[in-house]
Amino acid sequence: MPPAIECYDAGQILTPGAGYLGDYDYSLNPYVGCAFGCSYCYAAFFATPERQASWGDWVRVKRNAALKLSRLRRSLAGKTIYMSSATDPYQPIERRLELTRSLLPILAEKGARLVVQTRSPLVVRDIDLLQRFDRVCVNLSVTTDSEAVRRAFEPRNPPIADRLRAASTVAAAGIPVAITMTPLLPVEDPAELARLVGRTGASRFVVESFSPTAGRFRGGTGEPARELARRMHWDGAAYERTRQALIRELGPNVREGEAGFSPGYLLSSPAPP
Ligand code: SF4
Numbered sequence: 001m002p003p004a005i006e007c008y009d010a011g012q013i014l015t016p017g018a019g020y021l022g023d024y025d026y027s028l029n030p031y032v033g034c035a036f037g038c039s040y041c042y043a044a045f046f047a048t049p050e051r052q053a054s055w056g057d058w059v060r061v062k063r064n065a066a067l068k069l070s071r072l073r074r075s076l077a078g079k080t081i082y083m084s085s086a087t088d089p090y091q092p093i094e095r096r097l098e099l100t101r102s103l104l105p106i107l108a109e110k111g112a113r114l115v116v117q118t119r120s121p122l123v124v125r126d127i128d129l130l131q132r133f134d135r136v137c138v139n140l141s142v143t144t145d146s147e148a149v150r151r152a153f154e155p156r157n158p159p160i161a162d163r164l165r166a167a168s169t170v171a172a173a174g175i176p177v178a179i180t181m182t183p184l185l186p187v188e189d190p191a192e193l194a195r196l197v198g199r200t201g202a203s204r205f206v207v208e209s210f211s212p213t214a215g216r217f218r219g220g221t222g223e224p225a226r227e228l229a230r231r232m233h234w235d236g237a238a239y240e241r242t243r244q245a246l247i248r249e250l251g252p253n254v255r256e257g258e259a260g261f262s263p264g265y266l267l268s269s270p271a272p273p
Pocket of ligand 1: 040043044087088
């Protein structure tokens, strides 16, 4: 069922970087809520209890986002912006609304440095606008090599192969790409995952362990998915074996956790060795 859509005027469009994203000047969320509805989503935690329970079934649209951004008085030249920290800017409704797309020329014009975080192949639609930035990186989220795992943890998400193809298309267009395996869900074949992400042409790789229990700043996940993780013997040791396989295939250019999300890493030019 499509999510319930609500449009509203946001008070602000840029949020000062904080916590995990403290090295960014701002985060930018064109939407509140996310129709991808990942079972482990930490962003759900910030919603009201009622909205947490229906996470994925509703999306709020900041219909004044472009106006707010274009009227911004402060300079964005050289400022680092992370889009998005609590939603996916290319979730399905974006195809019709083109809200994220409307923000890109404004950000590029103002000289911002942009990291786009998404798991949606729709991002390839905006390659023409992303090419206008002096510094930009598209983070494609690839969380496993297994469609069974993807369906258990992220049933509303695009298939893994589509995300890998999108990463290749963006990289081939000359736009730096990072593959974010965050969280890394249970993996069937670590060496194969490393080969798959390496073949995309991405120049940066970020990995982070998956927490199967709910916590204050980390999402939990449903029992069927936890059962699958148990069946696949996915634990700290399995995560570490996979991380090592990634490093063997991709070299030292694999960062873990917060270090991988820093603007110094994602927006460095040229790409880190
Ligand atoms: S795509 Fe990101 S923001 Fe959306 S539900 Fe999944 S983890 Fe949360």
